[in-house]
Amino acid sequence: xxxxxxxxxxxxxxxxxxxxxxxxxxxxxxxxxxxxxxxxxxxxxxxxxxxxxxxxxxxxxxxxxxxxxxxxxxxxxxxxxxxxxxxxxxxxxxxxxxxxxxxxxxxxxxxxxxxxxxxxxxxxxxxxxxxxxxxxxxxxxxxxxxxxxxxxxxxxxxxxxxxxxxxxxxxxxxxxxxxxxxxxxxxxxxxxxxxxxxxxxxxxxxxxxxxxxxxxxxxxxxxxxxxxxxxxxxxxxxxxxxxxxxxxxxxxxxxxxxxxxxxxxxxxxxxxxxxxxxxxxxxxxxxxxxxxxxxxxxxxxxxxxxxxxxxxxxxxxxxxxxxxxxxxxxxxxxxxxxxxxxxxxxxxxxxxxxxxxxxxxxxxxxxxxxxxxxxxxxxxxxxxxxxxxxxxxxxxxxxxxxxxxxxxxxxxxxxxxxxxxxxxxxxxxxxxxxxxxxxxxxxxxxxxxxxxxxxxxxxxxxxxxxxxxxxxxxxxxxxxxxxxxxxxxxxxxxxxxxxxxxxxxxxxxxxxxxxxxxxxxxxxxxxxxxxxxxxxxxxxxxxxxxxxxxxxxxxxxxxxxxxxxxxxxxxxxxxxxxxxxxxxxxxxxxxxx
Amino acid sequence: xxxxxxxxxxxxxxxxxxxxxxxxxxxxxxxxxxxxxxxxxxxxxxxxxxxxxxxxxxxxxxxxxxxxxxxxxxxxxxxxxxxxxxxxxxxxxxxxxxxxxxxxxxxxxxxxxxxxxxxxxxxxxxxxxxxxxxxxxxxxxxxxxxxxxxxxx
Ligand SMILES: Cc1cc2nc3c(=O)[nH]c(=O)nc-3n(C[C@H](O)[C@H](O)[C@H](O)COP(=O)(O)O)c2cc1C
Ligand code: FES
Numbered sequence: 163x164x165x166x167x168x169x170x171x172x173x174x175x176x177x178x179x180x181x182x183x184x185x186x187x188x189x190x191x192x193x194x195x196x197x198x199x200x201x202x203x204x205x206x207x208x209x210x211x212x213x214x215x216x217x218x219x220x221x222x223x224x225x226x227x228x229x230x231x232x233x234x235x236x237x238x239x240x241x242x243x244x245x246x247x248x249x250x251x252x253x254x255x256x257x258x259x260x261x262x263x264x265x266x267x268x269x270x271x272x273x274x275x276x277x278x279x280x281x282x283x284x285x286x287x288x289x290x291x292x293x294x295x296x297x298x299x300x301x302x303x304x305x306x307x308x309x310x311x312x313x314x315x316x317x318x319x320x321x322x323x324x325x326x327x328x329x330x331x332x333x334x335x336x337x338x339x340x341x342x343x344x345x346x347x348x349x350x351x352x353x354x355x356x357x358x359x360x361x362x363x364x365x366x367x368x369x370x371x372x373x374x375x376x377x378x379x380x381x382x383x384x385x386x387x388x389x390x391x392x393x394x395x396x397x398x399x400x401x402x403x404x405x406x407x408x409x410x411x412x413x414x415x416x417x418x419x420x421x422x423x424x425x426x427x428x429x430x431x432x433x434x435x436x437x438x439x440x441x442x443x444x445x446x447x448x449x450x451x452x453x454x455x456x457x458x459x460x461x462x463x464x465x466x467x468x469x470x471x472x473x474x475x476x477x478x479x480x481x482x483x484x485x486x487x488x489x490x491x492x493x494x495x496x497x498x499x500x501x502x503x504x505x506x507x508x509x510x511x512x513x514x515x516x517x518x519x520x521x522x523x524x525x526x527x528x529x530x531x532x533x534x535x536x537x538x539x540x541x542x543x544x545x546x547x548x549x550x551x552x553x554x555x556x557x558x559x560x561x562x563x564x565x566x567x568x569x570x571x572x573x574x575x576x577x578x579x580x581x582x583x584x585x586x587x588x589x590x591x592x593x594x595x596x597x598x599x600x601x602x603x604x605x606x607x608x609x610x611x612x613x614x615x616x617x618x619x620x621x622x623x624x625x626x627x628x629x630x631x632x633x634x635x636x637x638x639x640x641x642x643x644x645x646x647x648x649x650x651x652x653x654x655x656x657x658x659x660x661x662x663x664x665x666x667x668x669x670x671x672x673x674x675x676x677x678x679x680x681x682x683x684x685x686x687x688x689x690x691x692x693x694x695x696x697x698x699x700x701x702x703x704x705x706x707x708x709x710x711x712x713x714x715x716x717x718x719x720x721x722x723x724x725x726x727x728x729x730x731x732x733x734x735x736x737x738x739x740x741x742x743x744x745x746x747x748x749x750x751x752x753x754x755x
Numbered sequence: 756x757x758x759x760x761x762x763x764x765x766x767x768x769x770x771x772x773x774x775x776x777x778x779x780x781x782x783x784x785x786x787x788x789x790x791x792x793x794x795x796x797x798x799x800x801x802x803x804x805x806x807x808x809x810x811x812x813x814x815x816x817x818x819x820x821x822x823x824x825x826x827x828x829x830x831x832x833x834x835x836x837x838x839x840x841x842x843x844x845x846x847x848x849x850x851x852x853x854x855x856x857x858x859x860x861x862x863x864x865x866x867x868x869x870x871x872x873x874x875x876x877x878x879x880x881x882x883x884x885x886x887x888x889x890x891x892x893x894x895x896x897x898x899x900x901x902x903x904x905x906x907x908x
Contacts, residue, residue: 183877183892215879359835359874366876397782397819398875400888438778439818441873455777455809457816473775514878516837522879554836590836590878604839608873614816718849718896740845742896 170226171204171249173197176219176283178211178369179401180362180523185237186219192238193221196245204249210370212283214270215523217260220283223248232260232267266542270521273540275502275510278363278486279526282370287405290412293373299418301492302377305384306426314385314492315341321496322508323488327353327444327481328559328585329661330507330574333488336478339468340386343476350383350391351453351472351479354402355437355444358557359608361588363512364482366524368395368402371486372409376432378488380419383430386478391430394449396437406434441558441612445660446471446479448614459614460660481586483512503529507573517554517590520545527572534568537591547750548593552676556585558605558612559665561672562598581672583665595744597694598677599684603631605669613662620663623654627670637697639685644674693754696739703730703743706751713743713752762787763795764802772803777813780805781820790821826861826868828906830854832899833883835874841881842895847871849896850884853903867903 175181175190190208197204212220217234221241224230231254233244240258248254260267285292293299305314319334340348352375356364368375379391395403410432413419421429435453442448443458450472452458471477487509491499499509507529513536516522520542527536537543537553544550552562561582563570570576577584592601610624627650630643651667658664674681683689690698703713709727714720721737724730732743744752766783770776784795791814800807814820832850834843847858854862854869861868877883880892884899891902 179875179890180877180880180892183880183883183890215877218880356876357873360837360878362874362876362878398872398885436779436782438782438813438820440816452778452817453775455773455775455805455813457812516878516881517840522881524879557836588836588878590840592840596840601840604836612873716895716897718845740848742845745842745895 172224173204173206173245173249174209174222174224174286175206176211176221177208178366179399180211180215180366181218181220184215184218188238189219189221189236189241192241193245196242202245202250207286208288209284210282210287211366211524213279213366213524213526214260214283214521216521223254233258234260266521269539269542270525273531273535274526275528276526277490277499277510278367278374278483278512279524280490281374282366282524285371287370287372288408290373290409290416293371297493298373298489299377299413301489302380302384302418303424303426305381305492306424306428311341311385311387314381317491317496318385318488321491321499322503322506323484323491323499324507324574325481326483326487326511326586328556328583330584333480333484336468336480337382337386339466340388340476340478343469345387345476347390347475348386348388349472349475349477350379350386350388351446351449351477352379352391352393352485353444353446353449353479353481354393354395354399355449356396356399356482356586357441357444358559358586358588360516360554360557360590361514361586363514363524363587365399365402367482367486367512368399369405372402372405373413374486374489375482376409376413376419378485379432380423380430381488381492382478382480382485384428386476388478389429389431391432392435392453392472393432394435394437394443394453397439403434403436410434440614441608442614442660442662445662448660449479450477457614459616460662462659483587504571504573504576506575511572511584511587513587513589515541515589515591518544518546518548518550518593518596519591529572531572532568533563533570533572536572536589537568541591544591544593546593548595550591551594551596552592552598554582554590554592554601554669555588556583556668557588558609559583559661559668560585561668562592562601562676563672564676581668581675583668595692595694595741597635597690597692598673598680599631599634599690600692600694602670602673603628603635606631606666609662609666613666617658617663619654619657620666623650624663624666626650627654627667631670634681634684635690635695635698637684637688637695639681641685643685644678644681648674691754693739693741693744699739700734700755701732701737701739701741701744701752702755703732704751704753705729706749708749708751710748712746712748716742716746718742758788758792758794760794760798763798767799767803772805774805774809777805777809778817781810781814785820790824793822824861824865826865828866828887829868829870830903831870831872831875831885832858833873833875833877833881833885834871835878835881837878837881838874838883843882845896846882846884846894846899849900850903853900
């Protein structure tokens with residue numbers, strides 16, 4: 163047995179929800195166990211998510227001089243080898259380590275500019291010392307020492323920071339309105355409801371760098387004159403909530419939150435409220451209703467939250483990512499932030515890449531780069547021999563931007579021009595196996611379920627749209643259906659009170675704009691070219707088949723026959739058209755007929 | 756079914772009696788009983804400032820609250836956008852077949868409840884299934900069935 167007690171290397175295991183879903187818990191447990199049993203005297207720490215979810219679980223070995231080796235796709239078995247060879251033996255396993263200056267990792271990281279994600283996957287989110295070591299709470303201290311709220315607001319206005327929760331409202335202006343209101347009681351809210359399915363930057367930020375959000379909120383509280391705040395976090399994020407509780411307790415203990423912060427006379431307390439599963443509660447007035455203990459139904463604005471918000475008091479509400487930008491802007495100056503981006507969209511934006519993309523995960527890029535650069539260069543395209551067909555941006559309020567428009571710049575106004583919206587930054591990439599009518603149907607199913615029911619057109623109109631889309635997907639569409647969809651879309655948009663209804667038709671409108679032929683094919687030719695709508699497709703095996711048996715082995719209804727090395731055949735009568743054979747085929751031998 | 760109302764009282768005593776506490780109180784009730792028994796709502800309405808209408812209204816508005824008992828384990832299949840594109844429909848079919856129930860139902864032995872969820876924030880590992888508070892990623896039909904088989908063994 164080895165008894166090396168002064169090994170200066172540190173093992174850092176990525177422990178975020180995504181890392182754990184990929185198997186990090188096993189890696190971490192093995193690591194602790196080995197270090198203890200062999201008395202290696204090595205420190206084992208945790209960190210959040212680096213954004214490279216496609217290569218998780220990840221482990222970093224940090225040398226005494228601070229250099230880091232990033233191991234990707236670590237399994238418990240590999241971890242054992244890494245400990246023996248690298249941690250104990252001092253010999254890194256080069257082929258498992260990501261190299262930042264070449265290949266895939268360079269493509270991924272080269273175009274990124276990290277502000278919000280700077281500490282994610284680097285520091286230990288459960289240790290305030292780590293945050294302090296990277297200049298944490300310095301921005302808050304400088305603001306409290308200067309005692310000039312107007313200057314803070316001025317900096318925010320000049321930075322050009324716009325809300326990252328979807329609508330892109332200038333943050334500095336919002337603060338200015340709240341500051342102008344009479345006190346003494348004002349509130350601050352952090353919107354961590356992250357309802358857009360396909361977006362996960364808020365979860366990652368809260369799990370990986372919670373103090374940055376707390377510090378941003380305290381700065382905002384000081385600037386607007388609020389002394390109490392709520393973080394409204396969706397209940398589906400248990401780890402984010404747990405880390406927030408820990409972070410708040412540590413910050414209070416150190417005097418960065420609570421009464422008389424840093425002895426500088428400012429009080430600021432933060433509470434956590436768990437959401438209870440309603441997409442509409444991401445909308446600010448619905449969110450406040452639910453904090454007050456009511457059904458989360460939006461109300462008419464004005465009055466805006468800045469005038470009459472939570473419990474009828476002036477309230478400033480911003481998104482997680484917006485808050486996380488604030489300390490950086492104060493520390494580095496508004497000029498540095500405003501130097502990045504386009505004329506009207508400054509700074510950087512975090513995007514969540516998912517769907518048919520090679521390097522799925524989180525990336526943070528400067529505003530102004532193109533969609534194509536993000537998807538093809540940073541994200542690596544589909545990673546298969548299929549082509550990217552479109553990217554869905556902005557979730558249920560957004561739309562599908564076709565590959566032909568990938569020259570579009572990341573800029574609030576430019577993206578809006580495509581019919582999609584910047585939204586919170588979810589990007590779900592689609593290839594030719596995704597049916598655009600089915601995607602539109604999927605989103606209407608979502609909004610129809612999530613509509614709070616207050617406005618008739620949103621409540622009933624979305625349901626009618628869903629019915630039409632469902633029948634088109636079932637091959638029962640009628641020629642007049644497209645016009646009917648367009649008419650309903652217009653009416654829902656103009657007669658809904660909140661953003662949910664006003665934007666619910668967007669997924670239908672953008673797919674109709676760019677993929678109308680797919681709707682027409684469904685209706686006229688009873689054909690789904692993507693092979694998703696089961697009533698409208700068949701699968702057949704071509705002579706590209708090598709007889710590898712993979713499809714036959716994975717077919718859930720065992721309807722594929724064939725010997726090894728001979729062409730396989732699908733029994734069309736038994737086939738349920740699930741497409742599993744196509745997903746598994748490595749030779750593109752399964753085609754949609 | 757009758758429930759132990761003293762447990763309800765303890766929760767109210769911990770969380771508070773004001774109307775703004777409706778959601779946290781119901782969340783804790785659900786943690787305690789694993790669903791929100793209607794008797795608990797009636798009892799809270801009698802003993803606090805919250806009304807039956809408010810509590811029932813809230814409990815039926817938010818997707819999180821369940822008014823009927825659930826199985827020992829709750830399996831949530833993610834039907835967010837990324838998971839949908841990644842084949843959540845197929846996963847659901849496979850799991851439904853494995854458990855012999857449809858989404859929204861409990862298995863007869865009350866071991867499992869199968870439900871769906873709209874994104875658990877692990878979209879880059881889609882398709883994803885969450886069982887209690889553990890998330891399983893990069894699944895397909897076979898792997899999702901294996902996850903359940905592994906729980907059994
Ligand atoms: C239906 C609907 C859902 C929303 N969901 C969210 C959400 O999940 N997270 C969020 O930050 N903002 C969401 N918003 C936007 C908020 O109403 C609000 O504009 C935002 O929190 C303001 O913060 P920001 O200026 O920092 O973006 C949603 C809006 C609507 C209409
Ligand atoms: S879409 Fe399934 S985890 Fe986000």
